[in-house]
Amino acid sequence: MRHVDYVAMSPGATRTLTLSLFLVLVAATLAITIWASRQTRNATDFYAGGRSFTGFQNGMAIGGDYMSAASFLGIAGIIALNGYDGFLYSIGFLVAWLLALLLVAELMRNSGRFTMSDVLAFRMRQVPVRTAGSISTIVVSIFYLLAQMVGAGALVALLFGIKSGTTFLGMSTDVAKVVTIVLIGILMIVYVVVGGMKGTTYVQIVKAFLLMIGAILLAFLVLMYYKFNLSSLLGDAAAKSGKAEAFLRPGLRYGKDIVGNPTATLVSKLDLISLGLALVLGTAGLPHILIRFYTVPNARVARKSVVWAIGIIGVFYLLTLALGFGAAALVGRTAIVAQDPGGNTAAPQLAQAVGSHYFGDFGGSLLLAIIAAVAFATILAVVAGLTLASSSSLAHDLYANVIKRGQTTERQEVVVARYSAFAIGAVAIVLGAFARNLNVAFLVAVAFAIAASANLPAILFSLFWRRFNTRGATIGIYAGLIAAVGVVLLSPICWGGVSKARPAATLTAAQAKTCGVAPTSKEVSNATALFSCTTAAPIPLENPGLISIPIGFIAAALGALSSREKNEDKYAELEVRSLTGAGAH
């Protein structure tokens, strides 16, 4: 091994521990997968885990599928750096589940079979609707998948202390990121191809269990340090943040009041509302979440599983408050930013800090390694769920019902689904390797915005609006999809220049260099923009939801009204079946 520059956070002992825990985790999940493969005999086993999970098991698996690395590391990091505003994410991500519980989960369980498009296509013409539903499923899943893989690459590089200029096992940062992305890609393909929905579900249950244990332990240690006095934790966090009480109030990151610039203030507030909208409406349109409702025997168990999920996810997001503010107070902004400017390592750093405080240096290393392994498990479970959702849709919607027009056997469909998992996984690995330095938040925001703009209108209108039809569903999906992606492509995420609505940012030397401007330049508003730091964005909003979600709903409604297609009998059947479970799979 070549000479390694140890960084403060990752001494050799931690690396060895972390790596060993990673290996244990991989071995355990692979064993589960192989065990699950023995129980996977037919299409229902592969796509829906035999519909045999209990409400609690599926609730855990939903939590495992939903609480991504972005929410564990990302939200803790945003709270650690921006204080209260990170809490907005936690709230939006949780409240969103009520929509799934009240309007979607049970009706979907009763009327669908394996994919989201099963419900959309129930009373529509199969080919156009399934094509649209499948395209949007795959696009949403790929964006989400990229976010997780890119995040994993960055995370592993950081956890092993591989910074630019240093190496680990002879790998530079970039090489290490690519290697991580490829390894995670291979693992997720194995989980899905071998274990199907059963294997994936158990991986998610194990992950949810580990994540909850890790978060509870860490939050408990933080609160114990403050003698379980939330106010003194908050006070200490505010004092150490250098922003005093403002740290505990909304407005440091989102919905900023920009003095002397009413346009920029308005845009910043609209951006906050846009984000809030996408968070609350996106969840019930995420295909990898929707297919989890098929893994239980009936709608009542689906209901129970969503209630369990709300409990688990709610408790977890409450804990992120303690983790985020705890990191701000006990690790401190300077140390967090030094490790990762985005704050994604705040939670692992907190683990090391409280571990050392209570149990000495080895305790710090051990706790850090445990939290790192939990984060790794988190990523594995989410990517497996996403790969399964997109390969199911590719096989069940596009192959079996569009290309073969329903003339295939289940056995063939499952074979195609397994090949599809290979294909999706391979595409994700290649895209992930190219996108390894992209902003993770951007990728997640796009996925949520597409889910809310393209999928949700089609799902809700299909279930509740008699007049809805093929044209409404297809136009709604395509319009929502194009609007969400289009707005992002015209947003400050892609174009970072200064405009009336986007004031200049203070640049670091490195940012100025990447953008090719002087460090004192006032031309740059977003130095991490994808296409250009100096061209102003045509649409000043970072979050597309406020524009794209209404477009999706209006396009779906107008599309439906402009077509004379109506099928009263099929709607009657959908209503009766979705509410009673008669004829359910």
Next chain:
Amino acid sequence: MSTDTPSVPPGTEETPSSQNRYVEVEKTAEFANLRRSFRRFVFPATAAFLIWYGLYVVLSAYARGFMDAKVVGHINVALVFGLLQFVSTFLIAWLYMRYASRNIDPLADQVRADVEGGEAK
């Protein structure tokens, strides 16, 4: 594309008589009652939580003075409001569970038995 006709998803092929059975059942008073009890809870509950959440987001953006007010120690209105969103989410989920098992499930079982009984050869 425009020429294919509505078809049923594979695996759910319905005989004409079973589809007619759904159409008949949909017109019954029992089914109307089931639909009403379902919608009577979920529509108002959805509207309520969306408005309550919307209020929180809008106040976070515009009512800074109100949100910044101290409640006790370092705990301010914004934090309490945020925590109340958790409380309301848990509460609505629990209320829905209770309502559904009392007021929806028995009706659904009845209508379902009706559908399946009518299908019996």
